[in-house]
Amino acid sequence: xxxxxxxxxxxxxxxxxxxxxxxxxxxxxxxxxxxxxxxxxxxxxxxxxxxxxxxxxxxxxxxxxxxxxxxxxxxxxxxxxxxxxxxxxxxxxxxxxxxxxxxxxxxxxxxxxxxxxxxxxxxxxxxxxxxxxxxxxxxxxxxxxxxxxxxxxxxxxxxxxxxxxxxxxxxxxxxxxxxxxxxxxxxxxxxxxxxxxxxxxxxxxxxxxxxxxxxxxxxxxxxxxxxxxxxxxxxxxxxxx
Ligand SMILES: [Zn+2]
Numbered sequence: 309x310x311x312x313x314x315x316x317x318x319x320x321x322x323x324x325x326x327x328x329x330x331x332x333x334x335x336x337x338x339x340x341x342x343x344x345x346x347x348x349x350x351x352x353x354x355x356x357x358x359x360x361x362x363x364x365x366x367x368x369x370x371x372x373x374x375x376x377x378x379x380x381x382x383x384x385x386x387x388x389x390x391x392x393x394x395x396x397x398x399x400x401x402x403x404x405x406x407x408x409x410x411x412x413x414x415x416x417x418x419x420x421x422x423x424x425x426x427x428x429x430x431x432x433x434x435x436x437x438x439x440x441x442x443x444x445x446x447x448x449x450x451x452x453x454x455x456x457x458x459x460x461x462x463x464x465x466x467x468x469x470x471x472x473x474x475x476x477x478x479x480x481x482x483x484x485x486x487x488x489x490x491x492x493x494x495x496x497x498x499x500x501x502x503x504x505x506x507x508x509x510x511x512x513x514x515x516x517x518x519x520x521x522x523x524x525x526x527x528x529x530x531x532x533x534x535x536x537x538x539x540x541x542x543x544x545x546x547x548x549x
Contacts, residue, residue, distance in 0.1 A: 360379055360381045360382070362379045362380075363378050367415075370418060374425065377397070377398045378399050379398060380402070381400055382403055384402050387399065387400070387405055387409065387413050389417055391421065391425060391428065393428055395425060397425065399414065443479075450479075452500040456507060460507060461493060461511055464515055464534060472518055473490065473493075475494075476493075476494050476495075477495055477496075478495070479497055480496050487514045502545075506545050508535065509541040509545060512534050512538075513531060513538075
């Protein structure tokens, strides 16, 4: 004896199949030509993705006016709060979420939100120099930089005695210096802004590449001959932006 529920289930299935047959598949799964003849039966239909809508909102938390971006995303399953390092506060929610639901969640998390927003506000932002400002700085410092680099290379190379060709100053974003295979030494113009200790390390580093064209143990042994605490200085230089 089948379980009564099983029987009902089976009846529904049979009915569905029969009714589908009767209509020759529902119109959703059927493509017909102008004459009404079925040209294609679509096994599944995928709905076009619904768009994400964004809007600017405001809420008062502990007397502080807070702005946020509400992003209604059909794909999201729950309300999510995110505060970016830029200070931007973004709320993502499914479209069915009501404004009351969203606001009550924000209020529930008010302490966390305010803490985050105020934290990012107090983080010291290093002002990025514009391209024009950087060009001007390079023009202003390059002669000083060349003088410093030339003097320091001459001084430290009295110890190493490697052969080198030209010393040039570059306006590079990420590199402090480089040494080419044919013996040219390049330094970032910001060498002029470094402390003596850091500039010395930078120069010694590039000089040692004239002897060891890599960062092997042999290379660091060479560096250590004149700067025994190079590891500390190196870390310090890495922190300079
Ligand atoms: Zn190197």
